[in-house]
Structure formats: C-alpha cells, structure tokens
Amino acid sequence: MRVLFLSLMSCLTLWGSDAVAAKSHPLRASDVDGIERINYKGWEDAYRLSNGTVELVFVPSIGRIMRYGYIDGENCLWENQELWGQPPAGVGEDWRNFGGDKIWPWPMSRWFDGITFLPPRSWDAEGYTVEVLGDRRLLVRSLGNYEGKFRVVREIALAAEGSQALVRSLLVGPEESVTEPIALWSVSQVPVPEFLIVEAGMESGQFKQMEVDPWKPSEAFGDDRIFVFESPTSETRVKVGLNGDAASAVLGNTLFFQKQVEPELGEDDWEPFERLQVFWEGTPPLFYSEIEFTSPRVRQVGQVAMTTVWNLRSFDGDVPDRAEMIAEFEKLDGEINSSTVAVDEAFGSRE
Template sequence: MNHAMKIVRSAPTLTLVAVLSAGWCSRVAQGSERLTSGAARALEPVGFLVRTNYHGWADSILVSNGRVEAVIVPAVGRVMQFRFAGEEEGPFWENREMDGKAPDPESKDWGNFGGDKAWPAPQSDWPKMTPRAWPPPVAFDSRPNEARVDGFEVKLTSAVDPHYGIRVRREIKLDLDRPVMTVATTYEKVSGRPLQVGVWVITQLKDPLAACASLPEFERFREGYYRQSDELPPNLRIENGLLLLTRDPKASHKVGTDAGALFWVGKEAVLRIDSPREVFGEYPDEGCSAEIYTNPDPLAYVELEMLGPLSKMVVGDRITRTSNYTLFRRREVDPDLEVRRLLIQ
C-alpha cells in the first residue's frame, strides 16, 4: 500500500508509522454534507497506524480507520482492545493487574491478561498433548508474538508450540468505511505427529448488560444449548431464536451453541462477533461453534468464544478461521430489542 507520508513525533510513547494512506485519507466529496455556506464539505474520518507504549508494553500497535480502532500487543500475543476512535475505553476486558508484564511459559498459574486470543480446540485434548491440563499450551498463550505491519494490516506470528507443532498467524485489519475489525486466525502444522485440532478464538469482555447468541432455525441442541458447567447461568433464557444471559457474580458458568453470531451488550455500545458455522464438519464440545463463559467476582468479565470445525492436520497443513467484530452505538433501551434490531439490518 502506498503511504502518502511518514511522521515521527518526539514523544517517546508514540511513533506514527503510517497515516493518510490511499483510500484512508480525508475525502471532501462523495456524499459528505454541505455546510450552510455551500462552500465547504464535512471531512470523513482519517485512518492511521501508530506504534505506542500501551500500559507498559512497548512497541504495541494502535490502528484506526477514524471510526473504530484496535490495540494490538505483540508482547502478550493479543488484540487487547477494540473501541470507537478517540475513546479511552472499549468493550474488551483488560486485567490492569497484568499491565506491562511479560507472559511466563513456566508458570503454573495462567497469565490472565484479557483481550482477544486463540487456543487449540478441544480443550479436553490438552492433557493428552501437553504435560499439563492448565494453563493453556505455551506458544498459543504464554509467549510473545512477532508483529509485522503491512500497510494498515497487522500480522502476528507465534512461536511453534513444542507440543502441538503448530504456529499461529493472526491478520488484523479494519474495514475502510465501517466500524468493523476482521481477524483471520491461521494454524500452520510445522512439526510433530498428525493431530486433530480446531481454531478457537476467545474474546474477553467487560461485564455486560447481556450476552447473546443468535440461534439457527434448525438447532442442533434440543434445549438450544449445550451445558458446559455444573450449573446453568441463573437467568439464562431463550426467546424466539435468541439466547440471552448475564454474568453471575458468585459462580462461573458456560454454555455452548451452534450459533454463528454472538453479541455483547453494554450500557452505551454493542459488539457483534460473526464467524459463520460451516454446514459440514465435526465441531468440538459435542458440536459447538459458539460459546459463552461468565466469570465470577472479583474479575468481572465474560468470554465470547468462536470455534471452527476440527481438522486432521499433518506437517504442511493450514487451517483458517475468520471473525468479524462490529461495534455499534446503543439505540434501544432493552438489550433484547437492541440485538434483534441488529439481526435484521
């Protein structure tokens, strides 16, 4: 992509590496509104990409299309935030107690940084593949990633996991004109024996007013969901094809579905995550393609999780799963009505 200019600012925490690239520069025509004088037109949003120190992680990356922006932290291998442009807060949950810390692959405790990441599915295979059932396999979760910027696309590459023999590549980009982030997650089988595995993308989000799954017309599960915890969320309900629940502050809960879209509804914004279910293919967790986990206090977050079908991988194979994240402003008072409005757009 052709960069119109490059700027370096003197502030130590911010270096602008690409701005006003073709297709992302301000445009004065093409549908912009006339001012009362008729001589000037409204400017469209400007896109940019900067390298910055984000909460103690040097060489993090902020990319914006002028409508929304994403923060990528290669040091912990995560997309840490996705928010409206220029705002400090967004829907992704971040663990401020972990700010600036490096992941520790030798730790017996999970480094719960927050943000968006990818693990190998199914989780039930971890004890068979690694020396431990928990924390997650090290290269998927506990080692820094290499980052490369290609125009306004950020590409993360993990180390090869010593037990799975898989390298993870994630390509993160923003739509030119819409509040949409696309993340393509690819697993490359580099070494080791054949195995069956699927892409599993986990997005940690702040305590919502509601977390929802849009269920297909012909559901795989008789009750509309597959229970993955001892107890169901106390206020889980299904109404006209929509599963809704809220976080229980006292206990963790998890349910799986055969949905292709999940929703997080906050006080001022809605996040929609789309990763359409494939018609054919064996899915993990008794056939789940989308799952919702809720965490108890004191860490008040939920997880929206999208899963791809399982694939038998040998050295040289690649599998990819793509998720689209769309951010909306709230318009309806009722979270149920808010999600239904977005489903018919």
C-alpha cells in the first residue's frame, strides 16, 4: 500500500493552501471518468463513483459513504430511510443515525460518558470538503477539528473494473504527545445479514464480549480462526471484539467483504480485541449490523493511517450456500494477504 500512502501524504502537504480549503469541487459529468455529482435521496451534494459494475456514493454534508453495491442492485450499506436528505443534527440536538460508513475517534470513552450517545460534531456533523483526484478517486477532509486539533482525511477509490473499493483514512494532528491515546475508528453499517463471517486473528478461538448481552459464534472453521455469527432473533444490542483483520456480511446472495490492510504493522500494535469489532443493533425501530475497524492507539500523533479494502461477490440462488460463502471469504482474505501490490495495481498510481 506504499504507493497509495505516499500519494495521500503528498496531497496533505497542501493542507494550508487555498486549493485544499476550497469547498466541494464543482464537478461536471465530462470532467473525470467514473465520477458525477448527483442528488442522492435528497442530498444534492453527493458524489457517485462508478466503473460499470459497482457504484459508491459519498455525501459530503453528512460525511458518509451512503451507498456501495452493484449497479441496479441492493445497497450493501444500511440507510435510515427516515433521515433521507436531512442535514446533520444541530448543536444541542440528538445524534442522527443516517447509516452508511463513517469515521470517528477511538476509543469511544474519549467522548461517550455511557449515558448520552453524541459522537463528536467535528467529524460527524460539520461536513467534509471534496477534492477530485482522478478517475473514480476522491480526497475528503473534515471541516471540523476534533478537540480543536485533530482532522480526518479519507481517500475513497473505486477500481477500474470489478467490485473492489478502497477507503484510506488519516488522522492529522500536531506532532506532540496527547494525554489519552487516540486512534481512528471506521464504522460500516450494513442491512440485517443472513450471517457474519469474521476472522479471529492469530490467537485463534478468542473473542471478547463488548456488550452486556452475550453474542457467541454459531460455527467455527479453520482451527477456530474463522467464526460465523448469526443475527440474534430477540430484541437486543450485542457486540464482539476480535484480533482479526477481515469480516464479511452475507446479504441475501451477496458477500460484502472488508479487510484492513496495514502491511507494516503486526497484531501486537493493537490493544487486544480492538482491531476488528462486529455489532448488532436490534432494538426497535432499528435493525442493522456493523463491521468496525480501528487503527492502533497512539500518544504521538503526527499522522495515523488506516486502510480498508472492500469487495463484493454474488452467488446463484436465493439461499446462500454457507460453505461456498466461507470458501470465498478465505479466498479473498488470502489474495489480499499474499499481495498488497495487487491492491496498488487495481487502483493505479497518480505519480
């Protein structure tokens, strides 16, 4: 991933320039291949990335990727239809759960007191600028500064063909020590899955319950390295933390695969059971699941990076074949593990 990292860092050298401070790019349909400005569900500022097979929609005003899926197919990201087209919550208002994919600071204890769930407005409710970098590639920046000094930058890219997407996030802050360690936290909300497939990590067979109600895997494969979690049948809220770096939601006959790619880091760089988390929200009227990743916690900030690669696989038939899905999960996981260069080649270089 070094090519992508260096290209993202080169864009950050312009942080203080007028070009970077500008509002969203006034894109015309003829400007760049595979990117267009659209009205998405009432949000008039949306950017649609497409390669003829899949599409991805980013909405700057709410700072979220709100759609990822096959063209004319179902959205693999959950959306709260009650909030379509609405702005973020104002100061003093309750948090608005739009759905989609977003980035927050980790650990949650930095901003959540256990009573009032109100994610930091600086990244969640103050909007993002957008810079079009090239074909099917955006660079987005938070307008707000978390704790007055931390911004988040995200590079969002779609491969020229196939289903692969890349989301690289960067925490930008002063190169000084912070009192409490800080990390990046990506949260992808997905519709109610048939089941979730998750990687346990090197310490096979281990996971941590992160909510009061337990959530245990229904099956384990590969020497307990891969778990299957079923959607709960009762009204509950459950969460599990793992040491792995890959997870998939099975949505009908589609496998939505995500993998965190940090080739220069090892499992010991994360706090135990933080790197990968899966969550189920089943308290009416909300029903969805989440795939979450964190970067390692740091005290010396400067720049902290986290990259996730997304893929889709569709299968024949209305009822998913579990063995076939798990085999495809392992295949995708192995392909990315074996060659991060392949990811670079899929997206190309801007150098």
